[in-house]
Amino acid sequence: MSNVHLRKLSITLGGKPIIRALDLQVEPGEFLVLLGPSGCGKSTLLHAIAGLVDACAGSVEIGGRDLTLADPSERGIGMVFQSYALYPTMTVRDNMSFGLKMAGTPKAEIARRVERAAAMLQLDALLSRKPAQLSGGQRQRVAIGRALVREADVFLFDEPLSNLDAKLRAELRRELKLLHARLGSTMIYVTHDQVEAMTLASRLVVMRGGEVQQVGTPLEVYARPANRFVAGFLGAPAMNFIDGGVDPQQRFVAGELALSLADAPGPCTATLGVRPEHVHIEAGAALAAEVTVIEPMGNHQVVWFACGPHLLSAIVPADAAYAPGQAIRFRIDAAHVSLFDAEGKRIQSAGMQYASV
Numbered sequence: 001m002s003n004v005h006l007r008k009l010s011i012t013l014g015g016k017p018i019i020r021a022l023d024l025q026v027e028p029g030e031f032l033v034l035l036g037p038s039g040c041g042k043s044t045l046l047h048a049i050a051g052l053v054d055a056c057a058g059s060v061e062i063g064g065r066d067l068t069l070a071d072p073s074e075r076g077i078g079m080v081f082q083s084y085a086l087y088p089t090m091t092v093r094d095n096m097s098f099g100l101k102m103a104g105t106p107k108a109e110i111a112r113r114v115e116r117a118a119a120m121l122q123l124d125a126l127l128s129r130k131p132a133q134l135s136g137g138q139r140q141r142v143a144i145g146r147a148l149v150r151e152a153d154v155f156l157f158d159e160p161l162s163n164l165d166a167k168l169r170a171e172l173r174r175e176l177k178l179l180h181a182r183l184g185s186t187m188i189y190v191t192h193d194q195v196e197a198m199t200l201a202s203r204l205v206v207m208r209g210g211e212v213q214q215v216g217t218p219l220e221v222y223a224r225p226a227n228r229f230v231a232g233f234l235g236a237p238a239m240n241f242i243d244g245g246v247d248p249q250q251r252f253v254a255g256e257l258a259l260s261l262a263d264a265p266g267p268c269t270a271t272l273g274v275r276p277e278h279v280h281i282e283a284g285a286a287l288a289a290e291v292t293v294i295e296p297m298g299n300h301q302v303v304w305f306a307c308g309p310h311l312l313s314a315i316v317p318a319d320a321a322y323a324p325g326q327a328i329r330f331r332i333d334a335a336h337v338s339l340f341d342a343e344g345k346r347i348q349s350a351g352m353q354y355a356s357v
């Protein structure tokens with residue numbers, strides 16, 4: 001187990017700054033997930049940790065050693081990429097052994113490591129097959145196995161599941177979680193899939209434009225997003241946003257819509273953010289609206305409705321009966337809202353959250 005410490009790391013590619021003075025501390029044994037939209041620099045950051053791209057400023061420390069200028073082979077890392085890139089003419093065993101053979105590892109040691117990794121990944125029965133005789137999920141397991149046999153202190157994963165269908169992705173996701181629990185190694189995992197990020201991460205790093213937007217446990221980041229970008233990026237359906245302001249009576253007001261908050265900041269322009277699970281459709285509630293669209297999801301439904309100019313969503317039970325055009329009443333759970341300022345930054349007030357009164 002090793003820690004990874006990035007200090008003021010900057011990376012420029014083709015004359016374009018991709019990562020800007022990024023600081024990040026990854027604790028030993030942690031499963032850290034880098035999440036962000038396409039092009040935000042996640043892979044570049046991972047490649048810099050692996051030594052596949054050069055830093056133009058700052059440093060990369062692994063296990064307490066400054067390895068900013070070290071070769072990839074000297075960094076003690078195992079890496080799994082999105083495309084499995086297995087050697088098609090080699091068996092699974094040979095694919096998994098190849099790197100160790102090239103590094104001059106003794107035969108008996110290679111056999112021990114391959115068997116251990118194969119057992120962990122349920123590949124024992126497939127060791128003499130060729131890649132063409134494997135399913136996509138099995139191939140990706142071999143690719144993971146190839147990294148595991150290195151018995152590295154730090155594993156880097158670059159969207160390893162994105163080529164798989166949804167069912168396999170969910171299965172391998174659970175296997176990776178178990179694997180991490182068993183190995184206890186430090187893992188850094190890049191994805192743009194928020195379900196993967198939420199379910200795998202011990203801590204989540206949300207990136208945008210080469211910069212870190214927020215670092216925290218998945219629940220912290222979900223419940224208390226640092227800004228509007230993070231708030232909108234995590235969660236499906238997305239968080240509802242309502243532009244308005246806080247008045248002197250500590251109410252959030254947007255046209256007809258008013259919500260009393262206990263520990264709101266002073267009067268200011270603000271955007272209220274509320275997740276659909278904290279919007280409650282109830283007879284007798286204070287606010288009136290009209291249903292526009294209903295999306296059944298099997299185990300729940302998403303009801304979209306218009307309240308003046310605002311189009312909002314709420315999660316309701318699967319068996320609740322609503323119809324487009326129906327007049328409803330709703331309330332917003334003020335204990336679970338976020339307020340963002342004009343620049344989109346979360347407005348923190350005494351209790352972090354804004355209890356209802």
Ligand SMILES: Nc1ncnc2c1ncn2[C@@H]1O[C@H](COP(=O)(O)OP(=O)(O)OP(=O)(O)O)[C@@H](O)[C@H]1O
Pocket residue numbers: 013014016018036037038039040041042043044045192
């Ligand atoms: N060799 C290169 N030369 C110039 N620009 C590059 C190079 N490699 C990547 N980039 C640019 O760097 C930015 C970040 O790319 P990167 O692959 O790190 O993003 P990402 O967040 O991993 O995205 P994705 O999820 O699409 O892989 C992109 O704008 C990309 O076009």
